Amino acid sequence: MTHNIAVIGGDGIGPDVTAEAIKVVRAAGVDIATKEFHLGGARYLEDGEILSDATLDELRPFDCILLGAVGHPDVKPGVIERGLLLKMRFDLDLYINQRPFLGTAPGSDTEHNFVVIRENTEGPYVGEGGAMRIGTPYEVATQGSVNTRMGVERCIRYAFDLAASRERQHLTLVHKTNVLSFAGTLWERTFNEVAAEYPQVGTAYNHVDAACIYFVQDPHRYDVIVTDNLFGDILTDLGGAVSGGIGLASSANLNPTRTGPSMFEPVHGSAPDITGQNKANPTAAILSAALMLDFLEEGSAADRIRAACADPVTGSTTDVGDVIAERVGH
Secondary structure, eight states: OOEEEEEEEESTTHHHHHHHHHHHHHHTTOOEEEEEOOOSHHHHHHHSOSOOHHHHHHHTTSSEEEEEEOOOTTSOTTHHIIIIIIHHHHHTTOOEEEEEEEEEOTTOOSEEEEEEEEEOSSBGGGOOEEEESTTSTTOEEEEOOBOOHHHHHHHHHHHHHHHHHSSSOEEEEEEOTTTOHHHHHHHHHHHHHHHTTOTTSEEEEEEHHHHHHHHHHOGGGOSEEEEOHHHHHHHHHHHHHTTTOGGGOEEEEEOTTOSSOEEEEEOSOOOGGGTTTTOOOOHHHHHHHHHHHHHTTOHHHHHHHHHHHSSOOOSOHHHHHHHHHHHHHO
16 A cells, blocks of 8 residues: 655655665565655745745645744744644644653653654644733733643543553543643543543543653653643653654654545754764654654554664664665565
């Protein structure tokens, strides 16, 4: 079966690392057809396009999207992130952000293996709010957090399903219910109601500040974590830091209903200082491609890719890709 993949290399090192990820996927014996889309900061500087509705419609029929990195030093931060990444998340209904973490935290000799499920289309990132009297001593800015029962419940159900499929069968809700009483109560009440349908899954609750401490001091306590958009954004970067570095972290932005393509990306930046120097480590992009293969029900190939990445490889971008591709092919 041929899987149709849209490739958005993006900016900086993005095209280089996605090329290596595609190389490794093909070495694993998976039949993919790819089409490149020139989007990101460089494209924006060329003609002002970030992600038009026409281009978005062109992306919809693909099975998946593989993205490298976006961000350009000549483009104001937030322009591409909101106009490309968030637009895809909202318009393609990529409501699950899934980030796996495997490693040994600094100062620990115990390996951890946990997954963070982050609600990906609500919370403060919806953009509710505004500003007035900008630039004056009386400036006012508000930023609302949108939480719907539908959005919260489908995220929590996905997390319970994932936890039920794993060996430890445990799920932790992370929020801040003691002060965010409206949103927090919605999350906690929904979590407890859905938990009754999964008696085999153990549960726990952590305030987000406590979870930050546990990520550093005791990350192996976790199996699966579910949380909202903002807390998930912060926790997953911390998870990368305690699992070998954010430069090795993979991610999936999923539409589990498959009404449109899901999107997979490494979470490192575009690293403009080493663009074109063949220095970027493509491992995070390769591991993101493995998550893509999981979603495409090519689990055997995904497992072989992860196994091939388990022993670190040093060298240039293409050297690392070649070594991992060779391991996968054997």
